[in-house]
Amino acid sequence: MAGQWRQRQLCVLVLLSAGIYVFLLNQFTDSIRMWTTRNAATTILVLTPTYPRPTQIADMTRLCNTLMHIPSLFWVVVEDAYNKTENIAELLEFCSVPFVHLAKRTPRNLTGPYKGRGVTNRNEGLRWIRENVHTIVSDNRSAVVYFADDDNAYDIRLFEEIRKTDPNRVSMFPVGTIAGTGVSSPIIDQDGSLLGFFDPYPAKRKYMVDMAGFAVGLEILLRSGAKFVYRTGALEDYFLRDLHFQEEDIQFLADRCTRILAWHVKTSGGPFIKLITLADKLKPFVNNTNLFELVRLYSPVPR
Amino acid sequence: MAGQWRQRQLCVLVLLSAGIYVFLLNQFTDSIRMWTTRNAATTILVLTPTYPRPTQIADMTRLCNTLMHIPSLFWVVVEDAYNKTENIAELLEFCSVPFVHLAKRTPRNLTGPYKGRGVTNRNEGLRWIRENVHTIVSDNRSAVVYFADDDNAYDIRLFEEIRKTDPNRVSMFPVGTIAGTGVSSPIIDQDGSLLGFFDPYPAKRKYMVDMAGFAVGLEILLRSGAKFVYRTGALEDYFLRDLHFQEEDIQFLADRCTRILAWHVKTSGGPFIKLITLADKLKPFVNNTNLFELVRLYSPVPR
Numbered sequence: 001m002a003g004q005w006r007q008r009q010l011c012v013l014v015l016l017s018a019g020i021y022v023f024l025l026n027q028f029t030d031s032i033r034m035w036t037t038r039n040a041a042t043t044i045l046v047l048t049p050t051y052p053r054p055t056q057i058a059d060m061t062r063l064c065n066t067l068m069h070i071p072s073l074f075w076v077v078v079e080d081a082y083n084k085t086e087n088i089a090e091l092l093e094f095c096s097v098p099f100v101h102l103a104k105r106t107p108r109n110l111t112g113p114y115k116g117r118g119v120t121n122r123n124e125g126l127r128w129i130r131e132n133v134h135t136i137v138s139d140n141r142s143a144v145v146y147f148a149d150d151d152n153a154y155d156i157r158l159f160e161e162i163r164k165t166d167p168n169r170v171s172m173f174p175v176g177t178i179a180g181t182g183v184s185s186p187i188i189d190q191d192g193s194l195l196g197f198f199d200p201y202p203a204k205r206k207y208m209v210d211m212a213g214f215a216v217g218l219e220i221l222l223r224s225g226a227k228f229v230y231r232t233g234a235l236e237d238y239f240l241r242d243l244h245f246q247e248e249d250i251q252f253l254a255d256r257c258t259r260i261l262a263w264h265v266k267t268s269g270g271p272f273i274k275l276i277t278l279a280d281k282l283k284p285f286v287n288n289t290n291l292f293e294l295v296r297l298y299s300p301v302p303r
Numbered sequence: 304m305a306g307q308w309r310q311r312q313l314c315v316l317v318l319l320s321a322g323i324y325v326f327l328l329n330q331f332t333d334s335i336r337m338w339t340t341r342n343a344a345t346t347i348l349v350l351t352p353t354y355p356r357p358t359q360i361a362d363m364t365r366l367c368n369t370l371m372h373i374p375s376l377f378w379v380v381v382e383d384a385y386n387k388t389e390n391i392a393e394l395l396e397f398c399s400v401p402f403v404h405l406a407k408r409t410p411r412n413l414t415g416p417y418k419g420r421g422v423t424n425r426n427e428g429l430r431w432i433r434e435n436v437h438t439i440v441s442d443n444r445s446a447v448v449y450f451a452d453d454d455n456a457y458d459i460r461l462f463e464e465i466r467k468t469d470p471n472r473v474s475m476f477p478v479g480t481i482a483g484t485g486v487s488s489p490i491i492d493q494d495g496s497l498l499g500f501f502d503p504y505p506a507k508r509k510y511m512v513d514m515a516g517f518a519v520g521l522e523i524l525l526r527s528g529a530k531f532v533y534r535t536g537a538l539e540d541y542f543l544r545d546l547h548f549q550e551e552d553i554q555f556l557a558d559r560c561t562r563i564l565a566w567h568v569k570t571s572g573g574p575f576i577k578l579i580t581l582a583d584k585l586k587p588f589v590n591n592t593n594l595f596e597l598v599r600l601y602s603p604v605p606r
Contacts (some may be wrong), residue, residue, distance in 0.1 A: 055480055067369065153570075174597060177572030181575070185406050188592060198594055256593055268568065289498060293561035293562075294488055
């Protein structure tokens, strides 16, 4: 009797353990599957040129808040400055997005109304990507490069669209709040063929697209030496031409360019009196108050 | 011998099962603990007034991206419109933040340069909170109300600061990129006493604070009938006076007001020609292209 009871006990325990094992195995298999999917997906390399101005931290903070939602994303942040700044370094340290922080100042002779903006630091980011991409994207994975300015607005669904870009192709999609027309987009017919571009600024451009309106497969970027030129209004077009792809190879994303998931906007804040000037007037008590810290932290210096 | 072997087997199985049980128990206990913490925490009620304009969706999208990071937050969105709009409804549906979507149009005789903005819809939000807060915050939990405009920028750490607000008190903290001084903040001495306010716009105000620079405990709000008045530049001050609290009861957050975690900024995009006007010119082929969808979706109508 005792032996039989023990045998039954054994049976129950074996079944129970088996059940628990199956449950756990499922749990772990799920985790591994999720991990594999995340790792097998195309990596998005987001290249953000940034420069010192009063709204810089506000803009970079909002972009960080957006990018933190996106898995398999690597952030290439390039300051237009001689040295990396403490403010941006602290922000990136807090932001849970894998990143590289670079700095390259635009030479004085290459600034001005016709020279374009963010050229030097975008090119520095491209140089970094071409030289170091193997350390962040392994051979058997694909990647795509997107140029995300810090002041624009992005729907998180944009990044899942961008991820569809073939490593050997260029993708395009609409951008909202473009001055003039309100939107910039490729015009495509019902067969998905390119008819032209809907954009407020034709200027004899072959590709009338905004910086926020295209993404580039890593392979096509690595094959070409394409970089940005110092010429206002020609940045996107010259860069895209330099990639040497066929028009029929462009991928049109965002439900065949019918959805707006990126907005070209500017942030305004100011005008400012330099905080330090005002604080000077308050000197009698600034040193014994919180203003001392605020002055130290936050002296908006327009470029 | 066979009996002994079976006994040993039994022993091993019992130990193994016990180990697995302890492991699982730990897992579940952790989950419950986390769930309790999240639920015991103060709920943040974020009240956002919004109005139709070309950059509205871009701004609301960025704010959604920010709020999605914050646990125990409820979003009260009030449009300045006769009816709730499809665009905002879709955005809130996608955004994984618990919300209520309301609409109340500012009467025509209460618009104008001296009447203030966002008064009608902020008051509608306050009315909703006073009447319905029991459905989202249970009796044994605390809550705090924060007025977050859709175009401002917020560091996600701001919300953990706001959560510290006592239900019976008002909290204050610095706001960055304020036109003029670059920052608006209470000035507090080393003992934590209020010395005054650092703000570009004194205007005989008792509380010289920006809309983004304070949060109100739910109890103090419910006790008072405080609402916003139609008077430019007096919104924050009159509302705060109406709450009838003692100056020494103000809580100073963000490391004794030494950190900037909120920025008062505006988004600029445009000027726009109405998309529909331009699309009219393209009519010969607009109906057979993606532009048809874009025109339908996105006709920026300045207020």
